[in-house]
Amino acid sequence: MTFNDFGLNETLLEAINYLGFETPTPIQQKAIGPIMKGRDLIGSAQTGTGKTAAFLLPILNELVEEHEHVTGTLIIVPTRELAIQIDQHVQGFAYFTPVESIPIYGGGDGLGWEQQKKALISGTDIIVATPGKLISHLNMGYVKFDKVRHLILDEADRMLDMGFFEDITKIITYLPKERQNLMFSATMPPKIRQLAKQILKDPVEISIAMSKPAEGVLQAAYLVYEAGKVKLINRLIADKPDVQSILIFSSTKKKVFEIVRSLKRHGHQVEGISSDLEQHEREEVLLRFKSKRTRVLVATDVLSRGIDIKEINIVINYDAPNDAEDYVHRVGRTARADATGIAITLINEEDMYKLQSIEELIEQEILKLPIPPDIGDSPKWNPRRPTFERNFRSRSNKSGKKGGGFRKPRKGK
């Protein structure tokens, strides 16, 4: 199958060619046809599968053929980074067309707000928005959504995790009843099913199994006491002078700061990114990393979902992620498309059971390595769940969902 088979407009095919896409990915093969026919759709697919192009191309195709200069498409996403990224995809695909888009998200300056307001008043073909910021504009009363024909909810599970359920429901009340609805979600918990039922009409269902890191990723775990982690990371980075891009994930902002400080002290070219930074600072840090001016980036999970940085050679998980699915998202930053990559996870004695849950989820054993003896001793492999976790699980999670067993209880549950 090729992109020519969809009957897309020449200008889009030209852009696709220009971007170097040769064949449609599985989700594109399955979704583009039904979306072009106007069907509602629910897609179980993660970032990295090519889902953005899967929903943008059919919509852009319609816009190229009948361009009205009104807000006809609303894309709702969980984070500003994803909003910017999707907006950039639109710019790329629509390069040879008159189609325009604007990202609406918080954290900008006054000018940003005014620009957003202007675009919302006069109408822009495609709006890519985070729920909170969009609600702020909606509350002011000037937003015109009466011509919206396409609603896309991207990373729906993430949005519900972030507590946007009510905002999304409220935004939908501003839209015309007759419209096409597309929903994408990496996971399909019952709440997502419920939201889908509320919003979608007779949807086509597509599931792209990608709950596993790409084939090209070499996965390994070092068994290391907490006190030895910083030393190990310094060694791992120093041992690989030829590697251009290294991304380190940590669960907390505090650790991001500590890791950056230690790596800097050892002379590594490193920056940190977390929600503590202002929006423009986050963008600048990301840009320097993307353009390879920064070799090592240390990040909290803000970056692990949705963000498309190409050609990361090594992903290091400084600690086991708190949710097995987050491991897949983190590791998904390396070996995208056909490339190869390395994912290394540092596991202390308390987190061994988390590694075991990850192995269950990805149905794959991860190579476990002791740390080099001159750095220190390694704890023995013993993936016993801590007592409080066992008690919690037996009381509150009898279903024992595979791979998600150590998911933290959410507020209000």
Ligand code: AMP
């Ligand atoms: P997404 O899952 O939409 O975030 O896309 C992941 C990455 O794959 C992005 O960098 C896209 O530009 C790229 N991509 C999407 N579709 C294709 C394709 N058919 N061929 C090659 N790369 C693609």
